[in-house]
Amino acid sequence: MMKKNASVSKRLSRRSFLKVAATTAGLMVTAACAAPAPASQGGEAADSESATESMEPVELRLAYWGFEVEKQGILQAAFMEAYPNIKLQEEITSWGTYWQKMLTATAAGESPDIMHHSPYYHVQFASNNVTIPLDPFIERDGVDLSEFYEGAITSGRWQQGQVRTGTGDLHAFPTVWHTGTMWFYNKNQFAEKGIPEPDETWTWDTLIDVGKEFTVINDDGSAESYGMDTPVDGNGRMNFWIFQTGGVFYDEDYTKCLIKDPEPMEAFQWMVDLVNDHQVALPPEPNQQFNPFETGRVAVAVMGDWMIPIFSRIEEFEWDVFLPPSHPRTELNTIDAYQNGISITSSAVHRDESWEYIKWLTMGDGAVMYAQTIFPFPAHIPTAENLIYVQTREEPPTQLWLLNDLLKAAYPVFNGPAEGEIGGIAVEEQQAAMLQVKTVEEATNDLESRVNAVLERAHEELLG
Secondary structure, three states: OOEOOOOOOOOOOOOOOOOHHHHOOOOOOOOOEEEOOEOOOOOOOOOOOOHHHOOOOEEEEEEEEOOOHHHHHHHHHHHHHHOOOEEEEEEEEOHHHHHHHHHHHHHOOOOOOEEEEOHHHHHHHHHOOOEOOOHHHHHHHOOOHHHEOHHHHHOOEEOOOOOOEOOOEEOOEEEEEEOOOEEEEEHHHHHHHOOOOOOOOOEHHHHHHHHHHHOEEOOOOOEEEEEEOOOOOOOOOOHHHHHHHOOOOEOOOOOOEOOOOHHHHHHHHHHHHHHHOOOOEOOOOOOOOOOOOOOOOEEEEEEOHHHHHHHOOOOOOOEEEEOOOEOOOOOEOOOEEEEEEEEEEOOOOEHHHHHHHHHHHHHOHHHHHHHHHOOOOEOEHHHHHHHHOOOOOOOOOOOOOHHHHHHHOOEEOOOOOOHHHHHHHHHHHHHHHHOOOOOHHHHHHHHHHHHHHHHHHHHHHHHO
């Protein structure tokens, strides 16, 4: 975790990232899949000659769910031009069926060589031998892992006998490292109210004071506008609030949900109070059709960094991003972060060549191209600092460079089993409390018991 960041590093970069938002406008999907491996046994680097020296073209099967298919094709064509001895055969499956397909194909010994990977499935796939350790390749080629955000690397590691990531072999090499906790603000609304724009002095208390200035409630109880969007992150979770109180959602071994501990309870109560007591935050709208920040209904919004390309289309007002408000007691403004990655599967036929693709995509020319065309938040720090987090940026967000240091100290999330199911439970109980269907006590009791049941089942399935 990190203390309030009043002096974020301001290094200038060699290249400015002025066109990525326009290039990637419309992107709303995160990328995460694993890559297949060659014929060597036991996950060790094969001794066969490199792809660039092969006499016969090698065909790699590359699996991913159907995100940005056209741009993926451009990326793959660039790789094959650089590596003429390697041909990529893409295998595209919808998100809803992708994961079961990969499990089934691996069990039959027929999985693709390479797969894009999601943190929701890192533990399950590693423990079921879908993916192989990449450490032998890393050691053989002398890859400097310090060039990647630390959390992005640890999030891809898994150790036998564990139900969470963080230690052990690296199964998912990070392609991107991003956050659901990006703070956006409407510059026009702040100017119209004569309120100074948000800065590093903001705390949780500031959200209440400033939020009241933007909240307009009609006599019939309906609202014309709110100070901020529903107070959850871009994944609909409460993680960053909990981290800023100094608490955590799980115990160390992911055997128990800690929502009833004092710090997480403080965070949960705070979220609900922003909606119901202070009335400065938009209540949950489960069937929401229009983004409240994009339509000007809220002055401030906490959303995922993947919304940047979407918001680049806004013409009605100016906007930017700012440092997260810090907790008034702990002074923490910690954010959540998670990696999407790429892996080699256990039934991969061409492991050395698969590793060449992973290197190109994550730390070579492909990393730059990936950031410019598909997902603009590289896990490779030199690429990120030279291309993305630059102070010469002229298009919004001009203060995107603030994200760099926050990501270096971010708290990794989605490290355990059944994260998708647990996320759904969290959203349901949060909304029940904010909509006053349940009290905070009832919602957190139910949240605790439901999550604990999922964790118990996951332990039995993964460890026996």
